[in-house]
Amino acid sequence: MAQHLAHPTSTGLDSRKLAMWAFLASDCMFFGSLIAMYEVSKDRSVVGPFPHEVFNIPYTSVSAFVLLMSSLAMVLALSGIQNANMRRFRIWIATTGLLGLVFLAGQVYEFTFFWRHEHMTLSHNLFGSSFFTLTGFHGTHVAIGVVWLFSLFLASFKKGLVTQEKSLNVEIAGLYWHFVDIVWIVIFTVVYLLSGAG
Amino acid sequence: MATQVAVGQARVEAEPFAQPRGLWSWLTTIDHKRIGILYGVTALLFFFIGGIEAMLIRVQLAAPNNDFVSADQFNQLFTMHALTMIFLGVMPLSSAFFNFIIPLQIGARDVAFPRLNAFSYWVFLLGALLLNAGWFFGEAPNTGWFSYANLTSPAYSPGHNVDYFVLGLQVLGISSLAAAFNFLVTIINMRAPGMSMMRLPVFTWMTLITSILIVLAFPALTVGVTLLMFDRFFSTNFFIPAAGGSPLLWQHLFWVFGHPEVYILILPAFGIISEILPTFSRKPLFGYSAVVFAGAGIAVLGFGVWAHHMFTVGMGPVPNAVFSIATMLIALPTGVKIFNWIGTMYGGHLDFRTPMLFAVALVGMFIIGGLSGVMHASPPVDSQQQDSYFIVAHLHYVLFGGSIMGLFGGIYYWFPKITGKMYKEALGKLHFWLMLIGFNITFFPMHWVGIEGMPRRIYTYNSGYGWDLWNLISTIGVFVLAIGFVVFIVNMWLSVTLGEKAADDPWDGATLEWTTPSPPPLYNFKHTPRVTSRIPFWSQKYPEVYGDDDHFHHHATDAAADDHAAEHAPASAHAVAHDEHAHEEAIHLPNPSYWPLVTAIGLTLVFAGFRWNYAYHAITYIGVVTLVVGIYSWALEPAMDDPAEHAEAH
Numbered sequence: 054m055a056q057h058l059a060h061p062t063s064t065g066l067d068s069r070k071l072a073m074w075a076f077l078a079s080d081c082m083f084f085g086s087l088i089a090m091y092e093v094s095k096d097r098s099v100v101g102p103f104p105h106e107v108f109n110i111p112y113t114s115v116s117a118f119v120l121l122m123s124s125l126a127m128v129l130a131l132s133g134i135q136n137a138n139m140r141r142f143r144i145w146i147a148t149t150g151l152l153g154l155v156f157l158a159g160q161v162y163e164f165t166f167f168w169r170h171e172h173m174t175l176s177h178n179l180f181g182s183s184f185f186t187l188t189g190f191h192g193t194h195v196a197i198g199v200v201w202l203f204s205l206f207l208a209s210f211k212k213g214l215v216t217q218e219k220s221l222n223v224e225i226a227g228l229y230w231h232f233v234d235i236v237w238i239v240i241f242t243v244v245y246l247l248s249g250a251g
Numbered sequence: 252m253a254t255q256v257a258v259g260q261a262r263v264e265a266e267p268f269a270q271p272r273g274l275w276s277w278l279t280t281i282d283h284k285r286i287g288i289l290y291g292v293t294a295l296l297f298f299f300i301g302g303i304e305a306m307l308i309r310v311q312l313a314a315p316n317n318d319f320v321s322a323d324q325f326n327q328l329f330t331m332h333a334l335t336m337i338f339l340g341v342m343p344l345s346s347a348f349f350n351f352i353i354p355l356q357i358g359a360r361d362v363a364f365p366r367l368n369a370f371s372y373w374v375f376l377l378g379a380l381l382l383n384a385g386w387f388f389g390e391a392p393n394t395g396w397f398s399y400a401n402l403t404s405p406a407y408s409p410g411h412n413v414d415y416f417v418l419g420l421q422v423l424g425i426s427s428l429a430a431a432f433n434f435l436v437t438i439i440n441m442r443a444p445g446m447s448m449m450r451l452p453v454f455t456w457m458t459l460i461t462s463i464l465i466v467l468a469f470p471a472l473t474v475g476v477t478l479l480m481f482d483r484f485f486s487t488n489f490f491i492p493a494a495g496g497s498p499l500l501w502q503h504l505f506w507v508f509g510h511p512e513v514y515i516l517i518l519p520a521f522g523i524i525s526e527i528l529p530t531f532s533r534k535p536l537f538g539y540s541a542v543v544f545a546g547a548g549i550a551v552l553g554f555g556v557w558a559h560h561m562f563t564v565g566m567g568p569v570p571n572a573v574f575s576i577a578t579m580l581i582a583l584p585t586g587v588k589i590f591n592w593i594g595t596m597y598g599g600h601l602d603f604r605t606p607m608l609f610a611v612a613l614v615g616m617f618i619i620g621g622l623s624g625v626m627h628a629s630p631p632v633d634s635q636q637q638d639s640y641f642i643v644a645h646l647h648y649v650l651f652g653g654s655i656m657g658l659f660g661g662i663y664y665w666f667p668k669i670t671g672k673m674y675k676e677a678l679g680k681l682h683f684w685l686m687l688i689g690f691n692i693t694f695f696p697m698h699w700v701g702i703e704g705m706p707r708r709i710y711t712y713n714s715g716y717g718w719d720l721w722n723l724i725s726t727i728g729v730f731v732l733a734i735g736f737v738v739f740i741v742n743m744w745l746s747v748t749l750g751e752k753a754a755d756d757p758w759d760g761a762t763l764e765w766t767t768p769s770p771p772p773l774y775n776f777k778h779t780p781r782v783t784s785r786i787p788f789w790s791q792k793y794p795e796v797y798g799d800d801d802h803f804h805h806h807a808t809d810a811a812a813d814d815h816a817a818e819h820a821p822a823s824a825h826a827v828a829h830d831e832h833a834h835e836e837a838i839h840l841p842n843p844s845y846w847p848l849v850t851a852i853g854l855t856l857v858f859a860g861f862r863w864n865y866a867y868h869a870i871t872y873i874g875v876v877t878l879v880v881g882i883y884s885w886a887l888e889p890a891m892d893d894p895a896e897h898a899e900a901h
């Protein structure tokens with residue numbers, strides 16, 4: 054919406070894109086702090102369950118794969134709008150959002166399973182607190198991303214809101230989406246692969 | 252003035268450039284100058300409240316076994332004094348200058364995201380009210396500004412006191428982050444042609460570094476406060492040892508934020524005096540690049556020293572040694588800055604107006620605070636000084652003697668530009684001397700009383716430790732400070748209402764803000780300035796000393812603008828855009844908007860709902876709905892009218 058402000062910028066980089074990079078740098082520190090919290094807390098529970106007792110790595114690998122594929126779909130959606138191919142944009146942006154929804158559904162199922170079968174809750178033990186907080190904040194990021202993606206999808210049906218000239222709007226959403234995916238790779242490695250195997 | 256503007260803008264669009272009036276225009280403003288004024292006035296108001304809190308603290312401590320306030324009231328007072336001065340006084344006063352001055356210094360019409368800028372202010376104001384709301388219920392935060400776990404756990408802090416701390420800091424953190432993204436992008440992306448990074452005024456540089464520090468340091472606070480919020484509202488046990496939680500985790504998260512925060516508080520003041528000292532020494536800043544790189548060096552090192560606040564928790568000799576050495580290293584870039592400031596004054600034609608007095612005082616007081624800081628960079632020394640009044644003396648010498656001296660210098664320095672009026676020099680000097688003397692009477696004795704063992708944060712003490720006299724002297728000092736503040740307010744009030752009109756360039760300044768009229772028009776610059784030197788206005792005014800005309804001019808083909816430059820006449824009196832430049836010079840200003848305010852209200856309600864959790868968290872849900880409506884309306888509202896329409900109008 055602010056592109057009219059954009060007289061050519063000093064760096065040539067669009068201001069909104071630069072702001073998104075700054076936000077992602079900040080979000081890096083946010084997740085960095087959360088991951089540090091998880092590492093400090095996960096093995097200090099005084100009652101079970103403990104990390105290696107609950108994780109289902111094959112299951113989570115599938116949902117990680119789903120999220121990764123959504124990044125691919127995001128790339129295709131962006132290339133669609135950049136080439137003024139509205140049909141391709143709509144198909145792939147909707148696919149990205151749907152894959153995000155599948156990931157979220159997987160997380161909801163996982164959380165419910167831990168709660169029903171392992172009696173793990175946010176307040177039951179320190180592992181539960183740190184696990185649900187870390188993955189919950191990531192899930193919130195995914196959920197915001199899904200809302201954003203579907204907003205772009207719906208906006209594309211109103212004339213002039215999502216166009217080739219305004220493809221930067223999509224590109225910025227993409228930056229955010231890819232970042233959220235990368236964070237999941239880190240969480241999957243640190244939380245599931247490294248501490249779940251022990 | 253309005254007519255002059257209208258003349259200049261007749262062919263573009265006359266009406267939007269008249270200065271809007273009334274309460275609604277302030278609620279919807281997205282003009283960086285007005286937002287700057289809002290920040291400044293609000294910050295001074297909270298500075299006043301924080302000062303009252305300090306006076307009550309000092310009255311209580313004036314004599315042994317005093318019962319002027321209760322122990323719990325005392326806890327609330329010292330906690331809120333610190334939070335108020337840090338988050339509601341110094342930071343927003345710095346923001347006031349970021350807002351008003353930065354776009355002018357870099358030759359821009361506004362910040363990169365004007366509506367986000369308004370949002371930052373409203374979130375700050377509402378967060379400040381939320382943080383202070385506890386006063387109305389007699390339970391303001393009372394666990395100290397760093398609120399160590401597990402004193403803050405529901406078991407030890409069953410009241411709502413800590414809730415206001417948690418929720419208020421959440422909201423204030425979002426305000427600081429939003430503003431930091433904005434200024435980071437503005438400074439990198441909105442510079443006038445020719446203003447390379449190494450030509451940025453030092454105040455702009457320090458603002459950029461401060462913004463980067465906020466972007467990278469505040470998330471740690473957000474996470475810490477979020478975990479504490481979960482502990483208090485969702486029964487988690489992050490900081491509760493009985494359940495395995497680690498209180499030390501809080502200390503690490505807090506100080507990973509808290510130490511960079513110290514530089515967030517001081518670097519803007521360093522930037523301000525790096526503008527004042529050259530102006531009143533009639534010399535360019537000595538060692539510009541050294542000052543800039545020293546600022547960056549302080550910022551980088553500032554992320555590696557947080558545990559010097561934790562020498563006494565038992566981290567062991569190796570971490571203590573590492574953090575001790577890193578802390579001492581920071582003295583190097585800081586020393587570089589001090590030598591450069593002294594070098595700037597050396598051999599200059601010093602003009603001791605009020606801003607200059609404050610700038611020189613900063614250098615002197617900060618040296619004292621810096622030296623005591625290097626002392627407790629050593630763990631064995633720190634073990635003696637930890638939690639004593641020596642620390643209170645140290646931190647006030649850097650934050651009051653440093654930050655606040657610099658910020659008040661900035662108020663006097665830019666007062667003519669911001670208000671268009673001249674302050675009363677005699678009253679300014681009187682304020683300065685009362686403040687400098689009152690400050691030293693208040694805080695210098697704290698070094699002694701600290702070395703003699705008086706712990707900080709005790710609400711009273713027995714006679715016979717040798718503390719009585721020093722405490723009484725400190726209390727007398729705070730009243731001198733208070734008189735100084737009254738003189739300041741009287742001066743501001745008299746000057747704004749009755750003061751004589753200020754010249755556009757009263758100090759013969761070197762930077763672009765002085766090329767604009769006082770106060771600057773809505774659009775700041777009629778023509779985008781072109782910059783070819785670090786001191787563009789001096790290059791233009793004194794070409795024989797600081798470069799020739801080629802080094803700085805408004806517009807190559809604009810004779811009117813060049814004439815104006817030679818005469819120092821107000822830009823608005825001249826310079827209709829020439830026909831051949833009608834399109835590139837057409838001024839498009841963004842429209843006012845109330846959505847930033849609506850969004851800020853929604854965001855604050857979301858957090859406030861945790862404190863007032865009536866009727867199934869109704870307030871939180873109302874907040875969520877308001878927030879979502881605000882965000883979508885904001886995103887879909889055109890930031891400004893379509894330039895195509897202007898083109899058609901031509």
Ligand SMILES: [Cu+2]
Pocket residue numbers: 509510513556557559560
């Ligand atoms: Cu520190």
